[in-house]
Amino acid sequence: MVQEETRKGPWTEHEDVQLVFYVNLFGDRRWDFIAKVSGLKRTGKSCRLRWVNYLHPGLKRGKMTPHEERLVLELHAKWGNRWSRIARKLPGRTDNEIKNYWRTHMRKKAQERKQAMSPLSSISNNSSSASSNALVDYMPVVETKERSFYDTGGVLAPSSSIFRSYSSSNNPPMDSMPVIETKGQSFYDTGGDLEISAPKGKKDKEVEASEKVYPMDDIWKDIDLSENFLTMTSPIWNYCPDLQWMMEEEESKMFPAISDPFFALAG
DNA sequence: AAGCTGTACAACCGCGGATAA
């Protein structure tokens, strides 16, 4: 199929909101469908990536804890570049995040270690040293096949600047946090809200500029607004709730180009 | 202050597996 002008590159806040909205509506499985229905000029693949790596409510941003660091090191030694697999053992971290982290931090460390000593017999990190066995001890490894980490009915979360909320003290030590296991992916139970901290690179400025925490209410306000608007204007909603199966049949015919309701809103 | 370099992270690409038709 010829995709006219598929958008690439960085996601805008607006796109984020839109994607979150539709994922909450339709779930996180049918990405091509979501991509089409949402009117985003993105591929399903791109939508999925954005969701999984950035918009997903369970994501835990901010610096890796020493514990996580060790875990990554350990699991990488065990499994190699099986990032998604490793990510499953690090609740709130994505394969992409871990992969990036590894590339920038750990690989260097690992190499240093390799040179310094024979592999893994003692992973020491100044403050802590743990044998590989010990690591496995406090992080029980449970294999799960699927990594569908959420219920889209759940809480919305952090995203681009509008979603970002910064817990100033970064992450609570994961060791002490209760873990909720969902099918295949575990989250930290933060008592309702999810812990999100600033993305590292831009942290300083953004945190300064906004000690500004975006409470969930605000986010939902955004969504509600959009939803109302959609309800009123988007052709999609004329067909709801049968939309889903209808789309399956004639998605492209019926909604060749859903005009972007959010832009309309903004403009 | 300006330029350079390294780091961190977001996003894209291509491939392979799973599943539906």
Place this chain on the structure above:
DNA sequence: CTTATCCGCGGTTGTACAGCT
């Protein structure tokens, strides 16, 4: 059984920012 489509994964690239000279 074959083919098409979708999804997920791992590798790679691009870009912004921070720190150093």
